[in-house]
Amino acid sequence: MITHVSKKEMFHSFAFQMIFQLLKWLTFTNKAYLAGKQLKPGDDPYREHAFNLQESDRLGSERAIRDTRHYRCASLNYDTDLPSTSIIITFHNEARSTLLRTIKSVLMRSPPSLIQEIILIDDFSSDPEDCQLLSQIPKVHCLRNGRREGLIRSRVRGANTATASILTFLDSHCEVNTDWLQPMIQRVKEDHTRVVSPIIDVISLDNFAYLAASADLRGGFDWSLHFKWEQIPIEQKMARSDPTQPIRTPVIAGGIFVMDKSWFNHLGQYDTHMDIWGGENFELSFRVWMCGGSLEILPCSRVGHVFRKRHPYDFPEGNALTYIKNTRRAAEVWMDEYKQYYYSARPSAQGKAFGSITDRLTLRRKLNCKPFRWYMENVYPELRVPEQEAVSSVLKQGGSCLETRGIDILGLAECRGIGASRPQSQVRDQALKV
Numbered sequence: 001m002i003t004h005v006s007k008k009e010m011f012h013s014f015a016f017q018m019i020f021q022l023l024k025w026l027t028f029t030n031k032a033y034l035a036g037k038q039l040k041p042g043d044d045p046y047r048e049h050a051f052n053l054q055e056s057d058r059l060g061s062e063r064a065i066r067d068t069r070h071y072r073c074a075s076l077n078y079d080t081d082l083p084s085t086s087i088i089i090t091f092h093n094e095a096r097s098t099l100l101r102t103i104k105s106v107l108m109r110s111p112p113s114l115i116q117e118i119i120l121i122d123d124f125s126s127d128p129e130d131c132q133l134l135s136q137i138p139k140v141h142c143l144r145n146g147r148r149e150g151l152i153r154s155r156v157r158g159a160n161t162a163t164a165s166i167l168t169f170l171d172s173h174c175e176v177n178t179d180w181l182q183p184m185i186q187r188v189k190e191d192h193t194r195v196v197s198p199i200i201d202v203i204s205l206d207n208f209a210y211l212a213a214s215a216d217l218r219g220g221f222d223w224s225l226h227f228k229w230e231q232i233p234i235e236q237k238m239a240r241s242d243p244t245q246p247i248r249t250p251v252i253a254g255g256i257f258v259m260d261k262s263w264f265n266h267l268g269q270y271d272t273h274m275d276i277w278g279g280e281n282f283e284l285s286f287r288v289w290m291c292g293g294s295l296e297i298l299p300c301s302r303v304g305h306v307f308r309k310r311h312p313y314d315f316p317e318g319n320a321l322t323y324i325k326n327t328r329r330a331a332e333v334w335m336d337e338y339k340q341y342y343y344s345a346r347p348s349a350q351g352k353a354f355g356s357i358t359d360r361l362t363l364r365r366k367l368n369c370k371p372f373r374w375y376m377e378n379v380y381p382e383l384r385v386p387e388q389e390a391v392s393s394v395l396k397q398g399g400s401c402l403e404t405r406g407i408d409i410l411g412l413a414e415c416r417g418i419g420a421s422r423p424q425s426q427v428r429d430q431a432l433k434v
């Protein structure tokens with residue numbers, strides 16, 4: 001009797017859900033949503049979003065893209081009972097066409113059973129209607145911030161409302177590729193302390209062509225805490241017999257990754273005193289490695305992202321001060337004595353405000369995390385400390401430097417390190433195939 005009733009109830013709730021989703025779908029029309037904001041003749045198509053809006057609008061929301069994975073990825077098998085995930089996308093004044101394409105690509109290219117929900121966080125965009133309209137799409141929920149919070153606090157808000165056991169973070173101008181989700185969920189299911197990301201393909205900001213990124217890159221940085229893609233160290237590359245194998249990475253780019261929800265919470269989510277954009281990827285990466293987890297890039301998962309050359313939005317405290325505040329927080333909490341190299345590489349950071357870090361230091365102690373020295377020795381030994389570089393002498397000629405160490409001549413290279421100028425771009429690099 002009891003089972004009979006619960007089955008009936010289950011059927012009712014299932015039927016209700018289906019009807020509800022169908023009604024939602026019927027109310028949402030791409031056309032009305034996209035027609036809401038159109039570029040006017042004569043407008044600069046790059047002005048508002050720092051990418052070519054005209055091209056994005058022209059494409060439609062369901063275009064096909066090339067499967068950029070290694071061919072061996074297609075024959076891999078994944079568990080049939082993978083847990084589902086909550087997709088979290090925060091946006092501030094995103095173009096309607098790119099945001100809709102991000103959502104549609106998730107719905108088109110993921111097994112439906114793996115998508116518990118898509119949570120959008122509208123970070124106080126000028127037009128509240130974007131959020132309302134997108135909520136009409138099945139599985140999509142949209143929360144709107146009452147004031148500008150920045151991507152860090154917005155993602156935490158999304159994570160706090162997520163109901164699935166696994167969190168998947170995406171930017172608001174992505175296109176996910178074939179079977180992007182299964183490899184990531186599989187790795188996290190096998191070991192909940194893994195934090196995984198896909199290879200991030202490049203969507204051209206000019207013509208929106210979908211371009212394959214190199215599969216031999218990982219995330220790295222210099223002492224100024226500027227993120228860059230770099231080649232996998234040669235020994236690791238030689239040891240890779242299987243191109244579908246995960247790539248260990250010292251840091252993640254930041255925008256696109258999958259993480260177990262309990263692990264995210266256990267490790268202290270994000271540093272919510274960081275504002276707007278930047279630095280959070282270092283803080284999370286150091287924390288994950290130093291507190292018992294690992295970071296990897298999965299070559300069989302591909303997600304396209306529009307990399308831009310500038311931020312199209314304002315920073316209330318200014319772009320430079322915000323980046324300094326956020327990276328200072330990461331350096332002060334996690335980098336121990338190595339933070340001196342951060343200050344040498346970024347002298348302007350000295351004396352700038354970064355708020356209280358007491359809570360984050362308490363968290364670090366509570367989690368019993370390893371020292372930064374351990375990270376340097378075990379995760380990122382390729383990041384040389386400036387003193388080691390100073391041992392070698394550098395003979396400068398024009399823009400080129402003859403590098404020597406002891407009696408060995410290392411070669412003529414672009415000048416870097418002590419005394420050399422360094423581009424301080426604060427926009428994350430793209431990783432094109434070379």
Ligand code: UDP
Nearest residue numbers: 090091092123150151171172255276277428
């Ligand atoms: N974002 C946000 N609030 C902000 C700044 C950014 O919600 O104050 C969102 C943005 O819309 C995007 C994501 O955070 O979905 C990452 O920002 P962006 O793409 O500008 O960073 P990038 O990819 O260039 O590192």
Ligand code: MN
Nearest residue numbers: 171172255306
């Ligand atoms: Mn982005």
